Amino acid sequence: MSKFATQAIHAGYDPEDHDHAAVPPVYASAAFDLGDAARGDALAAGDIDGFEYSRVANPTVDALERRLAALEGGIGAVAVGSGMAAVTYALMCVGEGGGRIIAPYDLYGASVDALGDFLPQFGIHADFVNDINDLDEVASKIGPDTRAIFAETVSNPSTEVLDIEPLADLAHEHGIAVIVDNTVPTPYLLRPIEHGADVVVHSTTKGITGHGNAIGGAVISGGSFDWANGRFPQFTARQQVISDDRAGEWHSFAEKFGKAAFIKRIRIKYLRTFGAVQSPFNAYLSLVGLETLPQRVSQQVASATRIAEHLTRTPHVVKVNYSGLGNTPQFELVRKYFPNGVGQILSFLVDGSADNVRRIIDGAKLFSYVPNIGDARSLIVDPAHITHREVPMEARIAAGVTDNLIRLSIGLEDADDLIADLDQAIAGAY
Numbered sequence: 535m536s537k538f539a540t541q542a543i544h545a546g547y548d549p550e551d552h553d554h555a556a557v558p559p560v561y562a563s564a565a566f567d568l569g570d571a572a573r574g575d576a577l578a579a580g581d582i583d584g585f586e587y588s589r590v591a592n593p594t595v596d597a598l599e600r601r602l603a604a605l606e607g608g609i610g611a612v613a614v615g616s617g618m619a620a621v622t623y624a625l626m627c628v629g630e631g632g633g634r635i636i637a638p639y640d641l642y643g644a645s646v647d648a649l650g651d652f653l654p655q656f657g658i659h660a661d662f663v664n665d666i667n668d669l670d671e672v673a674s675k676i677g678p679d680t681r682a683i684f685a686e687t688v689s690n691p692s693t694e695v696l697d698i699e700p701l702a703d704l705a706h707e708h709g710i711a712v713i714v715d716n717t718v719p720t721p722y723l724l725r726p727i728e729h730g731a732d733v734v735v736h737s738t739t740k741g742i743t744g745h746g747n748a749i750g751g752a753v754i755s756g757g758s759f760d761w762a763n764g765r766f767p768q769f770t771a772r773q774q775v776i777s778d779d780r781a782g783e784w785h786s787f788a789e790k791f792g793k794a795a796f797i798k799r800i801r802i803k804y805l806r807t808f809g810a811v812q813s814p815f816n817a818y819l820s821l822v823g824l825e826t827l828p829q830r831v832s833q834q835v836a837s838a839t840r841i842a843e844h845l846t847r848t849p850h851v852v853k854v855n856y857s858g859l860g861n862t863p864q865f866e867l868v869r870k871y872f873p874n875g876v877g878q879i880l881s882f883l884v885d886g887s888a889d890n891v892r893r894i895i896d897g898a899k900l901f902s903y904v905p906n907i908g909d910a911r912s913l914i915v916d917p918a919h920i921t922h923r924e925v926p927m928e929a930r931i932a933a934g935v936t937d938n939l940i941r942l943s944i945g946l947e948d949a950d951d952l953i954a955d956l957d958q959a960i961a962g963a964y
């Protein structure tokens with residue numbers, strides 16, 4: 535198999551299938567000619583591969599899906615309109631009909647809001663834990679309705695690292711799926727499926743696209759989980775959409791697709807019905823971004839490490855959250871899972887009050903005050919007031935998100951310039 539950097543440029547796309555275009559074209563077409571009646575019937579039945587309607591599949595988006603599946607080591611992917619569409623589709627697909635999901639408080643704010651407040655309105659409930667790496671605490675939450683464990687491989691903004699392998703072993707002993715958000719490290723730094731994860735979700739808006747110019751998300755399936763093990767009735771119930779009632783043929787997703795049942799259900803039920811479609815142009819921008827993913831992330835990790843080290847010696851900084859520093863309690867986990875670094879985000883606590891935080895943000899000249907990560911530009915934000923505003927106070931505190939916390943996403947500028955900008959902003963705030 536080709537190495538990662540080669541796959542980032544070539545995987546999932548064959549120029550011969552696209553009039554020899556060297557770069558994947560943007561297929562700006564809502565629908566596709568079915569050819570003749572027999573072919574149209576076969577396409578609609580899913581008996582042959584092809585494209586009918588861009589709400590379900592599009593050639594540009596398909597190239598992105600195939601590339602992401604290859605980079606993550608999965609059997610298939612579905613690209614969607616945003617990272618939160620990927621998160622909610624994956625959680626709803628696994629929790630349909632009254633399932634429970636175990637998750638830590640240390641998640642992106644909108645994911646906490648979805649699990650704690652919104653998905654319960656659809657009969658899907660969360661059991662939160664303080665430490666997702668505490669297997670005893672996780673095991674205490676497992677019950678007959680538990681369907682999945684959901685966590686971030688590198689949490690935002692604490693950069694705590696998920697110990698995937700023992701968590702996956704525990705989950706699989708109980709027939710429970712492991713769904714992870716791999717947005718922060720990207721598949722360049724970590725391939726969770728190789729460590730036991732069953733489903734991976736991404737906000738492709740972030741490091742994958744890498745230039746802050748295209749919203750998108752993706753769901754990738756590992757293809758080894760048994761969705762017919764008895765905990766997931768939605769996968770064993772017969773479904774009209776994948777059956778042929780005229781011929782008296784009835785199928786469930788597990789019967790028809792086997793280990794691919796989850797990713798097929800994401801496409802056929804969730805994408806097709808709820809319609810959070812990724813635009814072909816955004817998919818094109820993500821494909822272009824992927825071509826430089828290894829080079830971008832390598833430089834961002836190097837700069838983030840330098841900046842985190844500098845902040846540990848900076849006046850008024852009382853704590854730095856960056857598990858890649860090498861002297862944290864998670865040192866062994868970082869060495870095991872992240873030999874090339876944990877990513878480009880870090881956070882730090884300052885003394886004083888929230889007014890000092892505001893003055894630091896307003897005083898930064900090179901850092902952009904933007905609620906995003908993974909951009910080529912370096913970004914600064916106060917999570918308690920922006921990215922985690924919808925999270926209840928007790929959950930914010932449990933995740934370490936206080937009014938004195940500042941999060942950085944390190945871009946591609948010179949690290950010395952970024953350090954100088956932080957130094958003057960912090961000094962000026964006091």
